[in-house]
Amino acid sequence: MKKSKDNNPIPVDIRFAALAVDVVCFCVTEGKLEVLLGEVTSDNTFKGQLAHIGGLIHVDETAEQSVDRLLRDKGGIQDIYKEQLYTFSEIDRDPRGRVVAVAYLGFINSKSEQNVEKAKTPTVWKSAYSVGKLAYDHNKITDVAIERLRSKIIYTDIAKHLMPKEFTLSDLQKTYEAILGESMDKRNFRKRILSLGLLKDTKRTIKKGVMRPAALYCFKTQ
């Protein structure tokens, strides 16, 4: 490969695309699955519309590091669990030119983890099932993300990243129900989830309102 003029060893005609990341950041609040959206600030036809948090990868970053930075700077969110979702490479997906986006799933266990003051972009949480019309191809990304989340919650312990450190079994069940969009039998849910051996009884309880206190569980750290 010939060295290009601008000190980048890769010839300029070969690096025609910009690389971006987009994070579909999920949170379950009061039994509703929500996603974090931010206003598009860059000057293009989608300016002002809502989109998943995202942006261009920097030259000294991996995609993951880029996700961390953008969540922090644009979203006010730090240190969350994430995993790669899919790479979108359609030629016309961005009006600014060729932009290939590596999409990620992000998981936050409580909206209070978001430091809204530090977010450089106006953000909003929306129900994952009614995000409205988003910028770019982000509705497609949303669909792929929800599909992946649904399939992963049934055969992995990914739910733990959507729960606070300690939680009741009813809370955990609500998270499953929010994601799968169906209600489950309480006894069967508890039997199954406890038989997986992932949970630990903290031996403490929490009182919510005037009801019987509920036992608090946490995920075992392995």
Next chain:
Amino acid sequence: MKKSKDNNPIPVDIRFAALAVDVVCFCVTEGKLEVLLGEVTSDNTFKGQLAHIGGLIHVDETAEQSVDRLLRDKGGIQDIYKEQLYTFSEIDRDPRGRVVAVAYLGFINSKSEQNVEKAKTPTVWKSAYSVGKLAYDHNKITDVAIERLRSKIIYTDIAKHLMPKEFTLSDLQKTYEAILGESMDKRNFRKRILSLGLLKDTKRTIKKGVMRPAALYCFKTQ
């Protein structure tokens, strides 16, 4: 975004990376899981070593289209089923400079589908479990590919892309065993696979050698 000099609307400092695809192309031959490898032809420190079929995405291609072209030109392989695996964005993964690779899984049902004459690169099929030292980060890509293949074969019908149009149940079982690396009970395998309702009995049989002829099945087209 400012327009760059070379008629690309994306500023040149932003498009610092080249985009590549790599395909981990699987085939099961005589009960062995194999992968297609090609010699590295481009002039870098890995020249002459083996790697998965791959190359740079062209400006007018999606990642998928790029995979199709590269499999055809470098591998002599056309019209195969493929799906996206993972995007590798480590900064130093390529000695030529920043190259981000979108990796794919490819599935070929018989090595005879490969037209070796048309392949511009010397290729070789190797056992997936002993590919030896590959160029770039391709050993890592191999590992991720095998892991994905193993998990997908147990909850999807992906095996069909590794089978010829018609096959015996023993052949299908050998494919499962090659991928999962464990032998299975013949009666239980048949019961389970038939109960999925994906297979159709062609009512024809095939004689292999001097043994009892075996019934030929095919996957239902839906």
Next chain:
DNA sequence: TATGATAGTGTATATTATACACTAATAGTT
């Protein structure tokens, strides 16, 4: 002590997975 609200529990049945060994069909050989 009665009420309202959520937490928490068990059992019977159905479905699915597993373990396991012999008979059937063919071609070639004796």
Next chain:
DNA sequence: AACTATTAGTGTATAATATACACTATCATA
């Protein structure tokens, strides 16, 4: 014609898992 070698093809009993289903327990308040 019987025998052999080789793979195809089959059933049943048991274990494990999933499902359907309804009442009691605990608390705060009135």
